[in-house]
Amino acid sequence: MCGIVGYVGGREVVALLIEGLRRLEYRGYDSAGVVVRGPEGLIASKAEGKLDRLVDKLEREPLTGSFGLGHTRWATHGAPNERNAHPVLDARRRVAVIHNGIIENFLQLKTELIAAGWEFETDTDTEVVANLISSLYDGDDLRGAVDAARKRFEGMYAFAVMATRREEIVATRQGPPLVVGLGEAENFLASDPAALLTYTRDVIFLDNAELALLTPRGVEIWDAQGHPVERAAQRLNWDPIQVEKGGYKHFMLKEIHEQPQALQDTFGGRVDFELARVEFDDIGFEGSLGESEVRRVHLLACGTSLHAALVGKFLIEELARIPVEVDYGSEYRYRDPIVEPATLAVGVSQSGETADTLSAMGAARERGASLLAICNVANSQATRISDGVILTHAGPEIGVASTKAFTTQLVALFLLAVRLRQARGMETAAEELAALAHLPQAIDETLALEPKIDQLARRFFRAEDFLYLGRGINYPIALEGALKLKEISYIHAEGYTAGEMKHGPIALIDEDLPVVMVASGDRVYDKVISNMQEVKARDGIVIAVTDHDAEELAGVADEVIQVPRIHRLLQPIVNVVPLQLLAYFTGVRRGADVDQPRNLAKSVTVE
Numbered sequence: 001m002c003g004i005v006g007y008v009g010g011r012e013v014v015a016l017l018i019e020g021l022r023r024l025e026y027r028g029y030d031s032a033g034v035v036v037r038g039p040e041g042l043i044a045s046k047a048e049g050k051l052d053r054l055v056d057k058l059e060r061e062p063l064t065g066s067f068g069l070g071h072t073r074w075a076t077h078g079a080p081n082e083r084n085a086h087p088v089l090d091a092r093r094r095v096a097v098i099h100n101g102i103i104e105n106f107l108q109l110k111t112e113l114i115a116a117g118w119e120f121e122t123d124t125d126t127e128v129v130a131n132l133i134s135s136l137y138d139g140d141d142l143r144g145a146v147d148a149a150r151k152r153f154e155g156m157y158a159f160a161v162m163a164t165r166r167e168e169i170v171a172t173r174q175g176p177p178l179v180v181g182l183g184e185a186e187n188f189l190a191s192d193p194a195a196l197l198t199y200t201r202d203v204i205f206l207d208n209a210e211l212a213l214l215t216p217r218g219v220e221i222w223d224a225q226g227h228p229v230e231r232a233a234q235r236l237n238w239d240p241i242q243v244e245k246g247g248y249k250h251f252m253l254k255e256i257h258e259q260p261q262a263l264q265d266t267f268g269g270r271v272d273f274e275l276a277r278v279e280f281d282d283i284g285f286e287g288s289l290g291e292s293e294v295r296r297v298h299l300l301a302c303g304t305s306l307h308a309a310l311v312g313k314f315l316i317e318e319l320a321r322i323p324v325e326v327d328y329g330s331e332y333r334y335r336d337p338i339v340e341p342a343t344l345a346v347g348v349s350q351s352g353e354t355a356d357t358l359s360a361m362g363a364a365r366e367r368g369a370s371l372l373a374i375c376n377v378a379n380s381q382a383t384r385i386s387d388g389v390i391l392t393h394a395g396p397e398i399g400v401a402s403t404k405a406f407t408t409q410l411v412a413l414f415l416l417a418v419r420l421r422q423a424r425g426m427e428t429a430a431e432e433l434a435a436l437a438h439l440p441q442a443i444d445e446t447l448a449l450e451p452k453i454d455q456l457a458r459r460f461f462r463a464e465d466f467l468y469l470g471r472g473i474n475y476p477i478a479l480e481g482a483l484k485l486k487e488i489s490y491i492h493a494e495g496y497t498a499g500e501m502k503h504g505p506i507a508l509i510d511e512d513l514p515v516v517m518v519a520s521g522d523r524v525y526d527k528v529i530s531n532m533q534e535v536k537a538r539d540g541i542v543i544a545v546t547d548h549d550a551e552e553l554a555g556v557a558d559e560v561i562q563v564p565r566i567h568r569l570l571q572p573i574v575n576v577v578p579l580q581l582l583a584y585f586t587g588v589r590r591g592a593d594v595d596q597p598r599n600l601a602k603s604v605t606v607e
């Protein structure tokens with residue numbers, strides 16, 4: 001995700017853009033930039049890293065102007081550095097673009113433009129947008145040029161464009177959000193209302209495929225077919241902090257709901273669905289080990305990321321037939337691990353700064369392993385010490401409890417598994433990759449269960465203990481569900497493999513113990529049903545999460561949460577969502593500080 005801000009009117013634009021970007025920084029902070037129209041044309045100022053770096057640069061080299069664009073970046077294509085920062089100007093310096101999303105066919109378009117003599121300076125897909133628009137721009141009709149260019153794009157995107165000729169901004173979206181703010185002789189544009197509230201509460205949310213033209217005199221909107229759109233402005237009554245949460249009560253709930261987009265952003269641009277192949281242009285195995293030579297994988301992580309790694313073991317062993325070890329960072333580093341030749345050690349970490357994980361990665365490297373980081377923060381320590389990096393594009397995760405970072409880690413591990421499969425010359429994972437395209441929709445449908453999950457929380461939030469059970473690839477989901485409940489509601493919750501219940505935990509079962517059981521339609525489904533009957537036989541309370549027909553469990557489970565069915569290797573990603581929501585609503589009902597639970601930190605950078 002990135003943050004987009006635009007302004008046309010009479011105010012000093014740079015200060016306004018910076019203020020707006022400050023409110024959007026949670027959307028991404030790899031780099032930031034602004035562009036204004038100066039006496040000699042378009043002038044941009046950009047800086048790598050957090051927004052403060054750009055503010056410092058502007059204090060040294062100020063810009064002035066009455067209209068402009070601002071952007072804070074979450075890197076997708078092209079490393080997070082100043083060269084790849086937005087705004088991006090075209091080769092002839094006639095237009096400037098700021099962009100959120102992924103142009104999936106950018107390589108094809110870039111090849112065409114290069115053949116037509118266009119030069120490129122960045123590694124971004126955004127520069128293709130700028131050059132293509134400029135190639136279609138007659139110096140007068142910017143809207144027409146943008147409209148013609150966007151018809152060539154595939155993928156999810158929101159972008160805004162300005163040129164030198166007129167004081168106007170043209171913007172359009174397909175996926176990521178854009179909102180227009182209406183003022184007196186001035187108008188605003190942003191990724192979400194947080195950036196506008198200081199100046200206006202009258203907004204128009206652009207629909208997908210709409211195109212907007214903003215001038216100080218007004219805003220015009222057209223639909224995909226070029227027909228004018230008349231839409232009354234909404235008046236927002238959010239307070240600024242509320243708006244940063246996008247209208248959600250907590251960042252955690254907002255981030256749970258961002259998962260469809262985050263998953264799309266994580267696999268978007270990395271899968272050729274026609275050829276059923278995973279294509280990374282940024283994984284960069286520069287180490288001694290080529291992908292086709294990998295003979296063993298060590299997955300190293302902590303907390304929720306360790307649970308992702310446990311799912312990753314199933315994915316890599318099944319899809320690539322490579323043996324996988326999973327270990328807690330805090331354990332691996334002290335057990336003098338055996339690292340055989342051709343071992344790939346993968347650090348899985350949202351922050352990329354977790355001390356135990358980093359140390360484990362170092363221990364693996366010292367023993368000859370090649371390193372790969374699966375991480376949500378570009379330029380973090382884990383990415384810097386690794387030979388290869390797979391960035392999850394979850395966007396900044398503000399809530400301490402990891403939700404969208406977890407599910408995007410599962411997608412990244414899935415992509416790695418397929419990638420290793422390809423490197424070993426195995427047959428294409430066509431069925432699995434086809435299912436991946438439907439994953440965001442399946443998550444969307446699962447999120448619609450929210451009212452039902454809140455009712456479950458209402459029934460059980462006073463429980464003192466919970467047991468979470470799962471089998472096979474869903475055993476880690478039971479662990480993750482228990483961790484979410486623990487860290488958000490402070491209820492003692494334990495995750496266990498369902499087959500182990502009879503070897504001890506069954507002694508805990510009584511009429512006060514809710515037992516959450518993940519019963520997915522795969523090889524062990526019938527076994528989980530038997531475990532449910534064992535719980536019921538001891539008066540336990542069964543809450544089932546299943547992709548089977550709820551009717552099948554009506555006589556066994558007390559509560560059934562039916563989720564959409566998807567390929568069994570991707571089903572854990574769907575199954576975890578109700579457990580995230582259950583933890584959230586239970587924590588809210590217990591009055592816990594959901595976004596910043598007691599004793600926790602977002603990134604544990606100490607041992």
Ligand code: AGP
Binds near residue numbers: 602
């Ligand atoms: C997850 O909800 C927790 N906040 C915590 O377990 C976290 O997953 C763990 O500290 C690892 O963090 P990382 O992914 O940034 O390495």
